[in-house]
Amino acid sequence: MQVEGTVSVIGETESFGSNGFTKRLLVIKTTEQYPQDIPVEFVKDKTSLLDALVDGDSVKVSINLRGREYNGKYYLSAQGWKIDIVE
Numbered sequence: 001m002q003v004e005g006t007v008s009v010i011g012e013t014e015s016f017g018s019n020g021f022t023k024r025l026l027v028i029k030t031t032e033q034y035p036q037d038i039p040v041e042f043v044k045d046k047t048s049l050l051d052a053l054v055d056g057d058s059v060k061v062s063i064n065l066r067g068r069e070y071n072g073k074y075y076l077s078a079q080g081w082k083i084d085i086v087e
Helices: 044-050
Strands: 002-010 014-018 021-030 037-043 058-070 073-085
Touching: 002 037, 021 044, 021 058, 037 044, 044 073
Parallel strands: 037 073
Antiparallel strands: 002 021, 002 058, 014 021, 021 037, 058 073
């Protein structure tokens, strides 16, 4: 799947535990009639893909949807794995 829009937020890299797991948040504002702010997580070595971006860049982000259950509640996240800057 892909999400296309403008970079709104580029988060700092966060580290978790002693195993070296890292993640970084990117928020994309879509350009449809009713714009949405879509949070996309980048994990491990993919966090470096955000280094070249600045707020306001037009991008197309390739994502995988991830779902999980915890204590009877269900959660959904978008995990990014590729970014293309749109001219």
